Amino acid sequence: MTSPTADSISAYTPLYDEYDYVIDDVEGALPQDLRGTLYRNGPGKLEAGGTPLGHLFDGDGMLSMFAMSDGQVHFRNRYVQTQHYQKSIISEGAPFRALGTMRPGGLLANALRFPANVANTSVIMHAGKLLACWEGGRPTQLDPDNLRTMGEHDFGGELKWLGAFSAHPKWDPETGELFNFGMAMMPVPKLICYRVDRQGRMNRLGSLRLPGPMFNHDVGLTKRYMVFVIPPLVFPLAKFFGAAFGLRNYMDALEYDASMGTTIGLVPRDGGKPLVFHTDPLLHLHLSNAYEDGDDTVVDLLNYHATWEQLNGQLSAIDQLTDTATMPYGGHPTRVRISRAGRITIEESTGLQGEFPSINSQYMSRRNRYTYLTAGLDGSAFPNAIAKVDDDSGTETMYRLPDGHLPHEAVFAARPGGVAEDDGWLLMPVVDGVANTANLSILDARDIEAGPVYTGRLRHHLPLTFHGCYTPRVARPQSARQPVRG
Numbered sequence: 001m002t003s004p005t006a007d008s009i010s011a012y013t014p015l016y017d018e019y020d021y022v023i024d025d026v027e028g029a030l031p032q033d034l035r036g037t038l039y040r041n042g043p044g045k046l047e048a049g050g051t052p053l054g055h056l057f058d059g060d061g062m063l064s065m066f067a068m069s070d071g072q073v074h075f076r077n078r079y080v081q082t083q084h085y086q087k088s089i090i091s092e093g094a095p096f097r098a099l100g101t102m103r104p105g106g107l108l109a110n111a112l113r114f115p116a117n118v119a120n121t122s123v124i125m126h127a128g129k130l131l132a133c134w135e136g137g138r139p140t141q142l143d144p145d146n147l148r149t150m151g152e153h154d155f156g157g158e159l160k161w162l163g164a165f166s167a168h169p170k171w172d173p174e175t176g177e178l179f180n181f182g183m184a185m186m187p188v189p190k191l192i193c194y195r196v197d198r199q200g201r202m203n204r205l206g207s208l209r210l211p212g213p214m215f216n217h218d219v220g221l222t223k224r225y226m227v228f229v230i231p232p233l234v235f236p237l238a239k240f241f242g243a244a245f246g247l248r249n250y251m252d253a254l255e256y257d258a259s260m261g262t263t264i265g266l267v268p269r270d271g272g273k274p275l276v277f278h279t280d281p282l283l284h285l286h287l288s289n290a291y292e293d294g295d296d297t298v299v300d301l302l303n304y305h306a307t308w309e310q311l312n313g314q315l316s317a318i319d320q321l322t323d324t325a326t327m328p329y330g331g332h333p334t335r336v337r338i339s340r341a342g343r344i345t346i347e348e349s350t351g352l353q354g355e356f357p358s359i360n361s362q363y364m365s366r367r368n369r370y371t372y373l374t375a376g377l378d379g380s381a382f383p384n385a386i387a388k389v390d391d392d393s394g395t396e397t398m399y400r401l402p403d404g405h406l407p408h409e410a411v412f413a414a415r416p417g418g419v420a421e422d423d424g425w426l427l428m429p430v431v432d433g434v435a436n437t438a439n440l441s442i443l444d445a446r447d448i449e450a451g452p453v454y455t456g457r458l459r460h461h462l463p464l465t466f467h468g469c470y471t472p473r474v475a476r477p478q479s480a481r482q483p484v485r486g
């Protein structure tokens with residue numbers, strides 16, 4: 001029997017069990033001054049009530065936690081106890097509608113039902129709260145030590161009924177504020193913008209009207225603006241109402257209408273009137289960073305040279321990754337520059353293709369030199385490397401994973417007392433398709449080509465996660481805190 005290779009990895013094999021242990025199968029050493037916690041979020045199981053789910057966005061959110069201190073890493077994972085999760089483990093068939101999955105029972109079972117909040121997309125730590133985010137609804141608060149679900153968080157009632165809080169809030173390291181948006185389709189399609197201060201108090205900044213029902217995943221932040229670069233991913237009215245009335249799922253109702261071009265919206269952080277511009281059509285999910293360069297606003301993003309059908313096909317392929325080989329992995333690093341007069345230039349910066357951009361979070365909203373990406377080398381349909389892009393020199397360095405291994409998003413953790421932008425580590429869970437397990441790999445961000453300085457092997461598989469965050473706070477997984485209702 002031959003060993004499995006990268007061609008036969010099932011990155012989304014469910015992990016039903018919840019673990020709690022110190023990682024003891026280690027190669028290399030955890031850097032002594034690396035003390036903090038990496039949290040990850042992603043779909044832990046892509047079935048509900050025994051029925052396979054139709055889209056990666058639909059799986060139940062499962063948090064993983066790597067608490068690092070004194071040379072050791074403590075792993076824990078817990079499902080977010082959403083209504084969807086709790087019902088999905090006892091129901092027959094999918095208990096609720098999801099973005100890309102219908103309930104059994106046809107039209108009547110689906111009409112006028114909103115997709116269930118599965119809290120599976122990202123996890124953030126802000127104002128002392130750990131929040132699992134999902135772009136269609138409220139975030140869910142969890143205990144940062146033991147990952148116990150505390151309940152949906154509405155920021156003291158500021159996030160209204162059906163108020164959404166997207167999965168990519170942006171943080172200003174100087175002010176400690178967090179900026180985010182929520183998509184609203186009714187009665188008028190718009191992106192509602194929010195500011196959360198360093199104490200966790202939310203206020204609404206206003207909103208950006210959309211030309212019609214549309215999908216937008218990410219936002220950038222500069223010192224002056226929240227920056228939206230909205231690809232022409234639209235819900236044509238007939239399809240939108242078809243989805244609302246249960247004739248089709250929401251993800252299949254999306255269309256890419258290049259004739260609309262890309263809408264750029266600059267929403268002033270002080271709540272002033274948004275500036276709106278239009279430019280050539282782009283297709284992207286993630287922004288790497290945004291900042292002001294003199295009078296210009298600069299946004300870096302990953303632009304796909306593919307159709308929406310190809311990209312959505314890759315996002316909804318939950319079987320073995322060989323089935324996703326319809327297009328190479330990742331988008332092209334691309335810089336959008338918007339002058340004060342509204343002149344827009346679009347420039348692709350390297351020939352690399354990648355996804356899940358991350359930066360040193362201290363550089364959020366100001367110019368960064370380094371961006372880290374999961375990359376697909378040699379036209380691979382899935383990530384097989386980590387790339388570090390140097391914007392000053394226009395060069396990139398790379399660490400290619402061993403065959404059969406896939407990197408999750410790499411999160412940057414700064415070295416305490418470090419000054420250089422890249423003085424720190426990349427924290428990166430890895431799917432090990434050869435041993436059908438997973439590991440936490442840690443790279444020195446100054447020299448990623450050298451490979452991991454630490455590899456801690458988990459005792460089990462870990463399905464590919466979407467997004468995570470790092471905090472220098474060391475979680476205490478064994479703490480016996482009393483339950484607190486959120």
Ligand SMILES: [Fe+2]
Pocket residue numbers: 167168217285286466467
């Ligand atoms: Fe995302």
